[in-house]
Amino acid sequence: MIMRSIFLWYCLSLFLLIGGQKVSAQKFIQGFVVDESGERLIGVNVIGVKSGNGTITEVDGSYRIKLPESEIGLVFSYIGMQRRVVDIDDRDTINVTLNESTTEMKEVVVTAYSGPKEHRELVGSYSQATNEELETLRPIESLDQMLEGKVAGVQVESTGGEPGLPVKVRIRGQGSFINALSSDVSASAQPLYVVDGVPLYDVEELNATNTVFSDVARQRLNPLAMLNAEDIETITVLKDAAATAIYGANASNGVILITTKKGRQGKQQIQFSTTQGVSSFINDVQLLDSRSYVNLYRETLFNSGLDPSLAGSADVNTDWRALVRQNGWNSNTNLSFSGGSEQMTYRLSLGHFYLRSIGKRNDMQRYTANLSLTQKFSERIQLESGLIFARMNKEAINTFTAQGFPPNISPFAADGSFNNEGFFATRPNPLAVLDQNENEHRNYDVTGRSRLLIRLFPFLHLSSSIGINLYSNRQRQFDSALNGSGRNRNGFLRINDVQNFRWIWRAKAQGSGKIAENHHWNYVAGTEVQNRTNERLQTRASNFLFDGLREIDFAANEDISGASRTFRDALVSYFGDLSYNYDYRYYGSISWRQDASSLFGGDVQRAQFAAVGASWVFTEESFFPWDKLTYGKIRSSFGSTGNARIGSYAASGTYGLSTANQYGGVLGAQPRTAPNPGLGWESNYKFNLGLDLGFLDDKYRLTLEYYRNTVRDAITTIEVPRESGFDNVIINGGSMRNWGYEASFNVRGQSGRGFRWRMNFNLALNRNRVLEIPIERVSQASAQGIVEGQDINTLYGVKYAGVDPYNGQPLYELPNGSITDNRNEAYALENRQPIGRSAPLVTGGWTTSVQWKKWTASVFLNFSQGQDFLMSEFYSSDGRQISFLNQSVNQLDRWQQPGDITYVPRLNVNNPFHRTSTRLLFSGDFIEINNISLGYQPFSKSPFPALRNLRCSLAINRLGIWYAQKSKADRNGPAEFRYNFPRQRTYSFTLKTQI
C-alpha cells in the first residue's frame, strides 16, 4: 500500500516536473532593495508582473533578474514590508526602498474551506502562527509541542518524557467530558488536525478496550510526530463557531490547520539547515541512597513486627538511573529545493531527525520527504499536488520503573551475569531487559493531496480535491525468556500492526462578486466524502526453543495465536459558507454543514451544524476620530459544532467475538457493549466576542476575546447497576460550559540602523462548569470527577491533616472540618471534597526577538497558573512499598517518636496509600524560560552565497523553570514531582544557509 502510493505520486510529480520546464530569456534588470533606514534587505521576492519570472535579493540586497522583452513591471514583496510594484520604463537598473507595513492585517490567514483570507475579512476567531514565529530552533519531536505558549487559549501538555507519544492539546479548555473512571467512554477531546486539507489520524478516538487491541497490548504514537517542523508554513488555530462550524461533526474541540511550505515563483532556492543538540535531565526526583534506604527499610520492618534483617545490607549502592539512562543527543538536518516558473512551482524537502533519548533504547529516528507542486495549465486551470512521506523508527523499551528500584540490590550476580534471583525473580532486571528484549516501532505516514482548480468566472471557481492519509505502525515486542519479563512464557513475541487509511474527496464551488458599488459577497459550497479503514493485526508467539529464535514461526503451532480486526467508518457531508460585506466596514457570514456518519445507528445518523458571525471595522468609518488607532474591529459569532469521535460502533449493543472467548476449541462470543440506539453527536454551541485593535500603523496590535462554549448532549458513560451484567452504558447526557477570556498583544518595532523588535504576549483564562450530569461520578483512584455545578477539572480527594504527634498515625480533615484518624471514613466517597484543579486557569506565553544587523536574539517564556497535580504515591508509600521501591528523600522526615511534628507517618508495611490525598497534591503554577536563542551571521561579506547566507544560532531549551511552590532544602517538591519522566534541558546549535 505504501509503496504503491509513493510510486503513484512520484510518477505524477515527475511528469509535472518535465512538463513544467519552459524557459525564455530576453533582458536583465538589476538593482538593490533597502528599507526605510537604508538597511539592505535579503530575500526580497522580485517577480515580473506579466511574465511571473522571479528571483530573490542576495544578502547585500542586490538582485538580478532575467525577463522577457515584453515585461512591463516588477513586484517587490517581503514579509513585514509593503508590497511595491514598479514600472520598468526601459530601465535596466531599478533600486527600490520598501516601507515597513502594517502587515499583519493584510497578511493572509488560512481558513477552512474558503482558502486564504485577509485578516480584516475574518469574522471568526483564528490564530495563526508562522514557521518563523514558532521557532524551529529547538528540538521538536512533534508539531503540537510548537504551539505551547504561542497561541492564546491553546494548552499543550506532554504526558511523559518518552519521545513520540501523544501530546494532550486543549483549545479553550476541556471540550468533552473526561473519563472520570477508567471504564468510561467519552468523545475524544483532541482538536481536529488538518494537514493541507487532509484530516490526520486521531489516535485517541478508537476505543478498543477489552480487546487484544487495547492499549495494554500496544503503545500509541503521536501522528504529529511524523511531520517535519521545517516543512510547516503556518499553523492556524480555529477557535470559534464561525471558523469551525464548517468542519461540522468533528470540530467541537477546535481545528488546527497545518499548511506546508510550497514553492514560489522565481529562482531555485536551496536551503540547508542542521541542528545538533545535547540534553540532560533537570529536576530529578531525589531518592534515598543505599544507606538511608536500608535504615528506613529496617525501621519499617521493626515497626511492623518483622525481622529487620530482611532489609538486607547497604553494601551495594546501585544508581539505577545511571544504568538505564544516557546523555541525550538530537540531530535535525534538512535540505530543500524550491522555485518555479510561471507554469509550475515546486518544493522538495528532505529531512532527517534523530533523537538519542535520555532513556536508553528509547531512541527515535525519522526521515521525511515533502514534495509539493503547483502546475498552471492556463490562467484558468491549475493543479496542486503534494506528497508528504515520513518514516519513523522508535524504540520503546520501558525501563522507567527501574529508576525506583532499591539501591541496595545489584543488577549483576556474583559471576557477572544478570541478577535474576530474589528481587528480580518477580520482576525483570532492567539491564537484562535492555540487553535482551526488543520493542520497536516502525511507522510510515503518507499524506497525499491533489487539487484541480478551474477558475471559470470570478464568481465561479470549481475545484475537486482528493486526499489520502496512510498511517502504518508496526510494533514488535520481544520479551526474552532470559529475564523476568518473558520467563513465565519462555520468551514472548508480539507483533502489532495498525494500518489506518483514510481518503477524502471534496468538490466545491466558490466565488466572489459585488452588487452595486459597496456590496461585496463571496461564497463557498461543496460536498465531502470520507472513508476510513483501520486494520489491525496482532500475532503472538511464546515458548521459544531458545532465545536466539525470535520469529513467529519458530514457536510451536499451539503457542502461536493472533487476531485481526477491521474498523471502518464513513462520513458524507455537505457544507456552505456565505460572506457579505458592505464597503469593507460591515461583515457578515453564515456557514452550515450537514454530516452523516456511519458511527451512529438509528435516526441520529445525520446532524446539522451552523454558525453566524458579524463584524464591524469601525476604524473605516468616516466619523472615526482617533487616527492613532489605525485598525479596529469588533466581531462576534455564534453557532454549533459537533463531536462524533467516540470510535466505531459505540452505539450498538453487541457481543464480541474473540479468540480469547474460546472454549473447548470452539469460538465464543461474549456481551461487549450495552445497547444504546439513541446515541448521537454531542453538540458544542460556541459564542465568541472579539475586539481587534491596531495602533500606530498597526505596529502595536491587541486582540481581546471572550468565549462561551456550551456542550450539550455530551457523550458520557453512566454506570448502571452491576446486576445488569454491565458497568456502564454510553449515553448523550449532561452538559458543560467552558468560558473565558483571551488576550494577545503583538509589537513590531523598528528603529533606524537595522534594529528590529518583535514581541508577542498572550494570555488566556479558562473556566469550566458542569451544568448537568445524569449521575455524578467521582473516581476513587484518579481524583477526577464530574459533579454538577463544579469545574470538570476539579480534583476530588481527601484532605490530609498531618501526623498525630503522639502515635505517628495519619490524620484527615473531613469536609465538616473535623479531624479524624479513621481512614475508611475519610476515604468514603461521600467525604471526598474538591482539593484542586487538574487544568490551569491561566496560561500564556511571552516571546520577544530582536534583530540588529548580523545578530538576532530571542527569548520565549511560558507560564501557567491554577493547575494542581497529584504526585505518584509510590515514592511516598510510608513503608508499604519500600521492599521493592526506593522512596523519595522526603520519607526521611517520618515520625519516629512521640512529639515529632511531621507530615510523614510512622513507617509500617501495612500503611495504606495516600492516593488522591492533599498530601500528594502540589501546585503546578510555574514560569518557564522555555527557550532562548542567539543567532549570528558570520560571513555577510563573503563572495560565496552559501557562506554569505550562513546563519549560526545557539539555543537553550527549558533553561529554567520556577514553581510558585518551592521545594524544601534537600527535599523534593513540585519541581521534582511534576513529571514522572523528568524534563530535559537541551543545548542546541544550528547552521542554516541558502543559495
Added chain:
Amino acid sequence: MKQTLILCLVVFSWGCQDFLSVEIDDQLSNEDILSDANNANLAAVGLYNHLGDNSLYGEFLIMYPELMAGHLQPSPDRSITTNLIDAYANTYQFMTQLDESRISDVYEVNYEGIMSASRLIEAVPEIEDSRSNLLRAIEGEARVIRALLYFQLLQIYGQDYNYTPSASHLAVPYYDQPLGVFERLPRASVGEVYNQIIEDLQTARPLLNGANVRAGNPKYWARPGIPEALLSRVYLFQGRWQLAIDAGAEARNLLSFDLLTPDSYVENWTESRYAEALWVLDQSYRQATGLNAVFGSGDSARAQTFIVTQELFDSYAQDDERRQLYEVSESLIFSRKYPFEPNTTQPKLIIRASEVLLNQAEAYAQLGQLTEVENLMREVLLQSQNDPALPSGSASEWLTFIAEERAKELALEGMAFWDIRRRQEDVVRNACESSGFENCSQTYPSDRYVLPIPQEAIIVNPLLEQNPGY
C-alpha cells in the same frame, strides 16, 4: 485528476445509504446472537469461557476459599509484594475494604455471566431451528451455569443456609429474565436464591437429556448428570440430606468416570488426566500460566507470592499418596495439582466424583446410616491409600472424619472455606499467625464470613443493603 474522476463516479453510483452502512466484523448485534442457533451457540460457548475469568474459576474462586480456610497463605517473606498479594492481603486478614477493585470485580463478573445466561434462557426457546437438540442443550447449559454462578454468589456474599432458621437472611439480587440496564433490584434472601438454583438445575435435567451436541472432551461441558451432581452439593449445603444422597446417586448413574488407584493418583493430576472428574473447565485458550505460576509446582525460578501452608501438608499421613501432590522446595510448599508449564493453564475442576461420594457420605452420616458411610468413604480413600484407616465409632466421629478427609481430598479446589461456613465452624490459621498477619482467626457466627457488597455496586443501586459489619 483521473483518480478524482473515477472516485466521483464511484461515489455517486454508490448512493449515500450504502456508503454509510458499515459492517461490523468482530461483533454481532444482540438481535443476531439471540435469533439464530449458530450465533446463540457462540454465546453459549462464551458463557463457559466466562467461568474461567480471573474473578471466577481463573483465580478468585480458588484463592479466596483456600486462603480463608488456611490451605494457602501469602509468602511468609513479608518483603515480597506483588499486585496479587496486595489484592488479597486485606481479604486474607478478614479486612476487605469496600473499594478493593480486584475483590469488587467478583460481584460484577458473576452477574455478567448470569445476564448472559439469562438472555439465552429467555431467547433460545423462541428460536425456530431444526436443530432443537442443540437449542435445548444451550438452554440447559445456560441454566446450569446460572445456577453455579448464583451458588458461588451465595457463598461469597450471603451467610450459610442455616444462619437463620428460615434462610431469610440476605443473599444477592435474583432475576431469571434479563435485566434492563437501568433496572434495580434489592437483595433476595438466601432461601429464595437456593430455591431458584434448584429450579434451574431441575429444569436443566430434561433439556440436557437429548443427544450429545458437544464435540471434543465431554468433560468440558455440562451434560446429563451434571445438574444432579451439582444438586447433591446444593442439597448438602442446605442440610437436606436425603435429597443430597439421591441426587448423588443419580449423578453417578448418569455420568461415566473412573475412580483412581494409589498408583495412578498423582499422575491423574500431574498429567492432567482428570479420570474421576465430572466437569472440568477448559482453560487452554488462555495464553498464560494463571495460578499454576503462583503456587504450582515445577517452576524453578518462581515468584514466591503464595504457598501451600504447612498445616495442610502435615494433614496427610506419610503413606497417603495425596502427600505426593506437594512439592517442598527450600521449605516452601507448592502444589502439584497445579503443575507449572509455560504458557499453559490447566483446566479447573468444577465438580468431581470424589466430591459426590463425600457429599453422599456426609449426608448418610447425618442420617446415621453408617454402613453406607463406611462404604462410600472406603471408595474415596482407596483411591489414594492401599489400606485406609477408618473410624469405627459413632456418627459424630464419622462426621469429623469426613470433614477432615473432605478438606484433604478437595484441597486447593475452592471448596474449603465454603465447607467450614456450612458446618458453622471457626477459622483457625496457624500459618497466618506465625507470618505476622492480623485477624487470623474468626469465631462462627462472624460478619466477616461474607464479603461486603462492593461500594461501586451500592452507589448505582441504592436498593442494595450492605452486609452488617462493613
